[in-house]
Amino acid sequence: MNLETLENEHFSELNETDKEIIQFINRNRAMVRESSLAAVATESLFSKSSIFRVCQKLGLTGFSQLKYLLQEEANQVQDVNIDFVSQTVKSVLWMSNQFKSTKLEDIYKILSDASNVFIYSTGWEQQIVAQQLQRNLYLAGKMAFSFPSAVDEMSLQRTHIDANDALIVISYSGMNETVLKMVQNFNLQGVKTIAFTSFRQNKLSQIASYNLYYDTVAKNVQYQNRKEQFFSDLHVLIDLFTMGLINYISKTDSRRLKRSDDDDWYSK
Known part of the structure; x- marks a missing residue:
């Protein structure tokens, strides 16, 4: 998915100011993808809220996803002699910073x-x-069941999942229609769904209750001389996510213990 495709898909929803903002972005792609929202607002003379709303009208979650989209477009035209180790390190650092800025209390509570x-x-x-x-x-003290990667088997288990449970879906494309329908059905049943998915625009991120984002690094490999995706971000993301969950559970248990001790003291 590129910016031009999104512009064409949502053109009828854009007003004149929106179109002027998009024209500025198209003329200054390099600056936009390397700048903050505030810097782009200052340079373009449009307000931060106006730029943010344009991003949402294009179906993006916000300005960060716009920058990511522009960066992906730039990467596609880079020289083939790219340093993939540096690219992977940069990708993991970017994902980690995005993770640190994500509010996770609600997810951890669920x-x-x-x-x-x-x-x-x-x-x-x-x-x-x-x-x-x-x-x-399991290390965090939560029993979890991982389904085989087969939608039919997931369908057979559907009646065993209810509103007291949580469902985590890990999908890179986030566009599998069968999976999307499955998540929508669970949403209707009151099940909280948490998606680990690509930062690229995708339908799963729009329908899941909560989202955590990662990226892959594509590299040509000798095997059959083809391009493969490497999921370094995702491996690091689940470890960061679990460490945060362990911290949350530990703090929650400490608060409960303190309240219990206080109640015991007042009852004496």
Whole structure:
């Protein structure tokens, strides 16, 4: 998905000011992808809120996703002799900074309170990560069940998931229609859904209750001389996510213990 595609899809929703902002972005792509929202607002003479609203009208979550989209477009035209180690380090650092700025209290509370946690993944690499996440949740004191990466098996288990449970879906494209329909059905049943998905624009991020984002690094490999995706971001993301959950549970338990001790003291 590129910026031109989004502009064409949402053109009828744009007013004249929106179109002027988009024209500025198209003329200054390099500056926009390297600048903050405040800097772009100052340079363009449009307000930060106006630029942010344009991003949302294009179907993006906000200015950060616009910058990411522009960066992806730039990467596609870079020289083939790219340093993939540096690119991977940069990608992991970017994902980590995005993670640090994400409000996670609600997600952690859902997982902490859930009767059961279920994990569903699409793809071979995502299935490996799902099993690692299952192990991490166990270390955090939460039992989780990771479904095989097959939608039919997930459908068979659907009646066993209710509003007291949480469902984590790991998908890179976020565009599988069968998975999207499954998540929508769970939403209707009151099940809280948490998506680990690409920062690129995708439908799963729009319908899931909560989202955590990662990226992949594409590299040509000798095997059949083809381009493969490497999921370094996702592996680091689930570890960061679990460490945060462990911290949340520990703090919650400490507060409960303190309240219990206070109640005991006042009752004496």
